Amino acid sequence: MSDVIAKDDLLRLVDQWLAEGKRVLGPVKAGDGVILYAPLAASSQLVLEGFVHAANSIKEAVFPRSETIYTYKFNGHEIELSDVDPDSTQCIVIGARPCDAASLPVLDHLFNWDYKDKFYNARRAATTVVTVACSEYDDNCFCTSVGLGPAAEQGSDAMLLKAPDGWYEVRAVTDKGTALFNGKTTPAPEIKVPISDGPAKKFDTVDIETFLKNNYESDAWRDITMRCLGCGACAYNCPTCHCFDIVDEGDAAGGRRVKNWDSCQFGQFTVHASGHNPRAVQAQRQRQRIQHKFRIYPEKFGAILCTGCGTCTRNCPVSLGVLNTLEAIAAVARGSIEVK
Template identity: 45%
Template sequence: MSKMITEQNLRLLIDTLVKEGARVVGPRQAGAMTLYEPLTKGDDLVLDQLPRRSAKEAFFPVCETILSFERKEGKTTVQDVDVCTVPETVLIGARPCDAAAPGILDAVFSWDYKDEFFLERRRRTTIIGLACTKADDACFCTAVGLSPAEMKGADLFLTPLEGGGYACEAPTEKGERLMARHPQLFDDAGNAKPLPLAEPAVEKLDLQKIKAWLDGNFESPLWYGIADRCAGCGACAFLCPACHCFDINDEGTADKGERRKHWDACGFGKFTNHASGHNPRDIQNKRYRNRIMHKFKYYDDKFGQTLCTGCGRCIRHCPVGIDIYAVIEEINKMGARDQGPGTGKD
């Protein structure tokens, strides 16, 4: 039988989980911004704002120590960080564009090298997704195959109801277990209707057509026109739920320190700088081209998925106004022209 939860009980669920010792992460007010951050009580939860940054930090922190080292009297000892210390976590209030992203990233973090820091957090995290009842001009989830009601990636999914409260669906066993552990907080759904959801004002794009155009246009003049504006600030990658590049650095001294993973971005000038000084992506348009190629071609070539959930953050916050939706919409049109009428999928 489908269930519902009142807003009061949703906040009580957070209080209960915190008391049980779980780390609960969700949208909360942080100064002038809303961010996904640890919640200490139910009243912290902000339900009507898309957080400025994505929820990927719950699985992939900006910076994390992976080992520490110390050299004493000529002998070096290395201490690995134990991933079993990762706390049980509930990520609550994740919008569909954020809830879908960790599942897309599973492919790369469990590919040739198993990144247990990411994977252990994935295993120990339950995601409570939340349908969107408002979209802004930058949202385009529907263009890349998701939707404001998309449950992909969510263990439990909440849909706002007319008259208050949320319909609850549990697409996974993790979600069912969470509901089963707190039965007093959930009621039978009844006849309440869902609130109208927010449809972004965009056309659905043909991702296969876009990929086919990218397959044949590594040297297109398109890259010069767009990318010469890019300031290489990396904001788009850092805000993105699906960007996942990182660097590994040793911090400290030769005698004592830590090895850390840090987020990196293909927009940065030194991202591909070789030790020799040669840089195969020596100008910004090559870096911006890589951003588009990685999201809409390379990741698909390798893992059969698109590396963009249409959250719109990189559009909202690009300091020079580069609009990734406009770029791929243009490529979509060029792909349609290249293939001629009636040859593409709808």
């Protein structure tokens, strides 16, 4: 049994969520024509189709760029600390791609490992994710190479599939998704939207993991990643990258402790207080990024830290992304590229 909703009714529902005080995040066209996930002020801003992937990711819904974790005041020689309540505002992400939603269960491992991050967990519990199954993809997409696909349900609470004549099939995936669309859809047993096969598989993750285990010191890292500028655009827009730094911002009277996004691609990311930097050159930083995503995180948490969204490649000023790097690694492993 399929359930459907007309696009106009869906947009009315978005306006209803906004009127109820919910935060709604979805793809919008920025001033320069780039599609970005951003908070909506009205459903008219929402762009559900006509693009492959937004230039950023939905991780900001659960892991904002900057977040105050407590404040402090100096009273003479005493310090007064004040907790900041986690943000539990109900949030609906609509129009995310399945490769974005799939990052959330992967991030759950990290934010609930040695320390349970109450800020992340509060936002995650308050967030409902409605994805749109992909009907188009580009050369940068490789979801099928990391075990996902155009209608992968991991991390989605409900999924919309574009049906003919201005309708969407609505597939509830979790209780949250069921509750969100309860009473809003129409039964339509005759509608069953076919799922695209998605991009062809481009590499085997087992081969990649084997290469990573055996070639930590390989000169291939230097050759493959030489053009990287260390700008961090790949990490900031990646749905699964989660590096952060904690800094104090304030003056002699007090201030706040803030968690800010960071990136392992920045030259100063690993600089010690002594001045020594164990990752002194960019090739070592790129090696870390790939090793972390395809060997270290899977070994630790049983999940690949990449959903194949291709955002890192699309955003890279020198067209280097995880996909190019993995394809080059696969070619080195096959012997098709010689490392000098």
